Amino acid sequence: MDSQLIVSAPPHIKSGETIGKLMGWTFLALLPVVLLDIYLFGGCAIRIISLSMIAAIATETLILRYRHMPITVIDGSAALTGLILALTLPPNVPYWIPLVGGFLAVFFGKQLFGGLGYNIFNPALVGRAMLFVSWPEIMSSSWFAPLRELDAITTATPLAALSQVRAGTLVADLSVVYKPLLFLNRGGCLGEVSALMLILGGLVLIVRKVTDWRISVSFIGTVIFLSFLARTNILLNILGGGLLLGAFFLASDPVTSPITRSGRVVFGIGCGSVVMLIRLYSGYPEGVMFAILFMNAFVSLIDKYTKPRKYGLVKAE
Amino acid sequence: MPAEVIIPLQQHIGAPCNPLVKVEERVLVGQKIGDSDSYVSAPVHSSVSGRVVAIEPRLIHTGDKVLSIVIASDEKQEVAPSHGLSDEEAMDSDKVRAVIRTAGLVGLGGAAFPTHVKLTPPKDKPISDVIINGCECEPYIAGDHRNMLENPEAIVDGLKIILRILGAKKGYIAIETNKIDAIRHINDLISSEENIKVVPLTAKYPQGAEKQLIQAVLCKEVPSGCIPCEVEALVQNVGTTIAISEAIRKGKPLIERVLSIAGDGVREPKNLRVKIGTPASHLIEECGGLKGNPGKIIFGGPMTGFALFDLNTPIVKGTSGIVILPKEMVPVSDPRACIRCGKCVQVCPIYIMPNFIGQYIEVGMIDNAEEASVMDCIECGLCGYVCPAQRPLIQLIRHAKAKITDNRRKGGK
Ligand code: SF4
Ligand code: SF4
Numbered sequence: 143m144d145s146q147l148i149v150s151a152p153p154h155i156k157s158g159e160t161i162g163k164l165m166g167w168t169f170l171a172l173l174p175v176v177l178l179d180i181y182l183f184g185g186c187a188i189r190i191i192s193l194s195m196i197a198a199i200a201t202e203t204l205i206l207r208y209r210h211m212p213i214t215v216i217d218g219s220a221a222l223t224g225l226i227l228a229l230t231l232p233p234n235v236p237y238w239i240p241l242v243g244g245f246l247a248v249f250f251g252k253q254l255f256g257g258l259g260y261n262i263f264n265p266a267l268v269g270r271a272m273l274f275v276s277w278p279e280i281m282s283s284s285w286f287a288p289l290r291e292l293d294a295i296t297t298a299t300p301l302a303a304l305s306q307v308r309a310g311t312l313v314a315d316l317s318v319v320y321k322p323l324l325f326l327n328r329g330g331c332l333g334e335v336s337a338l339m340l341i342l343g344g345l346v347l348i349v350r351k352v353t354d355w356r357i358s359v360s361f362i363g364t365v366i367f368l369s370f371l372a373r374t375n376i377l378l379n380i381l382g383g384g385l386l387l388g389a390f391f392l393a394s395d396p397v398t399s400p401i402t403r404s405g406r407v408v409f410g411i412g413c414g415s416v417v418m419l420i421r422l423y424s425g426y427p428e429g430v431m432f433a434i435l436f437m438n439a440f441v442s443l444i445d446k447y448t449k450p451r452k453y454g455l456v457k458a459e
Numbered sequence: 460m461p462a463e464v465i466i467p468l469q470q471h472i473g474a475p476c477n478p479l480v481k482v483e484e485r486v487l488v489g490q491k492i493g494d495s496d497s498y499v500s501a502p503v504h505s506s507v508s509g510r511v512v513a514i515e516p517r518l519i520h521t522g523d524k525v526l527s528i529v530i531a532s533d534e535k536q537e538v539a540p541s542h543g544l545s546d547e548e549a550m551d552s553d554k555v556r557a558v559i560r561t562a563g564l565v566g567l568g569g570a571a572f573p574t575h576v577k578l579t580p581p582k583d584k585p586i587s588d589v590i591i592n593g594c595e596c597e598p599y600i601a602g603d604h605r606n607m608l609e610n611p612e613a614i615v616d617g618l619k620i621i622l623r624i625l626g627a628k629k630g631y632i633a634i635e636t637n638k639i640d641a642i643r644h645i646n647d648l649i650s651s652e653e654n655i656k657v658v659p660l661t662a663k664y665p666q667g668a669e670k671q672l673i674q675a676v677l678c679k680e681v682p683s684g685c686i687p688c689e690v691e692a693l694v695q696n697v698g699t700t701i702a703i704s705e706a707i708r709k710g711k712p713l714i715e716r717v718l719s720i721a722g723d724g725v726r727e728p729k730n731l732r733v734k735i736g737t738p739a740s741h742l743i744e745e746c747g748g749l750k751g752n753p754g755k756i757i758f759g760g761p762m763t764g765f766a767l768f769d770l771n772t773p774i775v776k777g778t779s780g781i782v783i784l785p786k787e788m789v790p791v792s793d794p795r796a797c798i799r800c801g802k803c804v805q806v807c808p809i810y811i812m813p814n815f816i817g818q819y820i821e822v823g824m825i826d827n828a829e830e831a832s833v834m835d836c837i838e839c840g841l842c843g844y845v846c847p848a849q850r851p852l853i854q855l856i857r858h859a860k861a862k863i864t865d866n867r868r869k870g871g872k
Contacts, residue, residue, distance in 0.1 A: 146752070146753075147753060147754075147755065147756055147766070147767060147768065147769075147770075148754050148755050148766065148786075148789050149522075149755075149766040149767070149768055150755075150766055150792075151766075151851070151853055151854045151857070152757075152761070152762060152763050152764060152765075152766075152838075152840045152843070152853060153761060153762045153763070153840035153841075153843045153844045153853065154755055154757050154761040154762070154764065154766060154782070154784060154789070155598075155761040155762070155784070155788075155790070155844065156790040156792075156843075156844055156849070157844050157845045158790075159802070159845065159846075159847040160847050160849065161795060161798060161847050161848055163847070164798075164800070164847055214795070217795075256796075257796065258795070258796060258798060259795070259796030259797050259798045259799065259848070260796060351802075354801065396798055396799050396800040396801065397798050397799050398799075399799075401799050401801040401804055401812070401814060401815075402801070402804060402812075403801075403804075403805065406801075449812065450804065450810040450811075450812070451810060452683065452809060452810050452811055452832050452835065453670065453674075453680055453683070453808070453809035453810050453811075453835065454670070454680045454681050454682045454683040454684075454685070454809070454835065
């Protein structure tokens with residue numbers, strides 16, 4: 143019997159947290175959005191989401207096999223990349239867009255850097271950015287698909303509407319914009335159908351400590367603060383344009399965000415500032431995706447300058 | 460009562476003892492059977508009366524073979540004569556230290572550092588605060604709680620002895636707030652003492668670690684690479700404090716200790732007072748035997764303890780508990796790349812960054828690990844406990860520490 147005893151180094155008990163479980167919670171947190179997409183767009187949504195996930199999983203499997211690495215797709219990280227990429231796509235893109243996107247995301251966004259844990263940029267965003275640069279007409283034309291409820295404002299991202307609307311004069315009308323944004327929004331990309339669902343999902347991740355609230359809160363907080371300073375509509379800035387998806391699900395991706403607590407706050411503030419910079423000073427109404435990619439590049443720098451003070455660092459005389 | 464005890468000649472940090480008895484010789488309870496001329500060392504005593512059957516290397520919990528004296532008990536428990544110090548003698552610091560050494564006292568919290576050495580701080584570093592550590596060192600382990608309930612007088616007495624020989628000003632007894640009964644008990648006892656106070660602390664691992672305790676009680680941090688006397692503090696475990704009192708008052712050597720037998724792999728988990736040298740298998744039997752298939756038998760706690768190879772491994776002075784985990788509860792580890800979740804950084808009690816350190820060590824960048832303060836790691840095991848990527852952080856850290864120590868010894872730095 144003694145020979146069966148397991149001998150290994152401590153700790154002998156584990157918290158039970160695994161990469162697979164963290165991914166599982168993220169899927170769960172995104173489930174409401176996905177279900178709503180399927181309800182709203184039916185086959186379109188199912189097609190985009192499943193093709194993107196399949197492409198991501200297949201790419202990951204092939205590359206891991208080619209690299210002679212253990213096939214770890216079971217942990218769900220590739221599938222999650224596929225799902226998140228799909229959520230950044232408009233509902234009416236042709237079927238090959240999610241296929242190519244899933245491939246680009248995993249190949250260039252993740253495996254080229256060495257796989258999960260080594261990637262610098264958020265893979266889903268890398269995929270989306272490459273799609274956007276390669277096929278700008280497809281990716282942006284669909285961004286201006288009319289809102290069914292709001293024919294007057296012909297834009298998917300009501301942020302563009304904001305530039306048409308003179309502040310103060312149309313406040314009442316704008317409230318018509320918030321409601322769909324909050325509950326059921328048919329414009330924008332798949333991940334923007336309901337701010338409420340995103341907030342719920344984001345809270346699940348934060349409560350389960352899958353993501354760090356510091357990133358999401360400082361990101362959104364900075365946007366609120368800067369919109370206030372710039373005297374633009376705060377609610378629209380928060381609810382519209384993929385900000386919540388970005389703050390809760392993309393910027394907070396642990397692999398591509400700083401590891402220190404204070405670093406995460408700095409990162410969130412950085413993301414929020416870049417978003418507002420783009421929104422206020424460029425004609426481009428979006429900015430969340432590029433802000434996050436931009437800040438991803440600074441992560442190791444932020445980590446370096448926000449190291450926690452070590453215990454007992456004060457040397458005695 | 461075990462039929463046979465195995466008493467390793469090195470149960471402490473420092474020089475091993477030489478055997479003072481021969482095979483076939485009869486020994487009594489409390490008889491000194493091993494000692495060393497070395498200053499940093501502590502003698503060992505027989506915990507039973509009986510006959511020495513072997514003096515040979517035996518496997519101990521660390522996985523090493525250590526020269527041990529094996530004694531077959533005759534069940535008579537005849538005690539070797541001993542006597543403590545008179546009150547007057549107990550005022551003499553040197554006499555007290557000598558008795559503590561003769562009694563073979565070492566830190567019972569786990570590290571097993573010889574107590575008389577610890578109670579002799581460098582001349583230029585006076586001790587002003589003495590903290591008695593009543594915080595359990597690890598989850599599952601509860602022996603100190605029992606000590607505090609059963610023997611509070613000895614704790615207060617032992618603390619007073621320590622304060623006297625060190626000339627220290629204040630004594631603190633740190634107890635976790637989930638042991639409210641112990642707090643009350645001891646508070647009653649010290650109501651008339653001006654310089655002793657109970658400090659209730661929230662239960663939190665690794666509060667029982669020396670530097671963390673000093674931080675919690677005195678709000679001081681021990682400088683990196685230094686020992687607590689640098690901040691004029693000294694920490695003693697409650698078990699050791701009781702043993703000090705018993706050695707001084709009654710001349711009782713360290714031949715038994717309180718330990719917890721715990722975990723889901725044992726039928727009736729208990730805190731027991733056991734004889735040093737008792738094989739683990741005997742104690743497990745006393746607790747109703749194993750439940751299910753044992754996966755791991757751990758000496759010490761589940762966070763930092765040693766997994767055993769052999770059930771007959773003897774209890775030594777520093778064994779704070781035996782934790783038995785059934786097979787199902789032993790985590791299967793499937794190490795992956797760090798996903799930078801930051802959990803290890805958030806839990807590290809000394810605020811270093813185990814993720815980066817682990818990555819440096821993996822690729823052989825030992826210097827970078829040293830720069831990132833790997834040597835300050837107290838090996839509490841929390842980083843490995845929380846890591847969702849199942850990274851073997853403690854193994855990596857220990858590897859680097861060994862390498863760095865080696866380099867330093869070779870005269871590199
Ligand atoms: S074991 Fe890990 S958590 Fe504990 S002190 Fe060392 S590095 Fe920090
Ligand atoms: S807990 Fe593990 S996965 Fe998370 S940052 Fe630390 S080493 Fe990396």
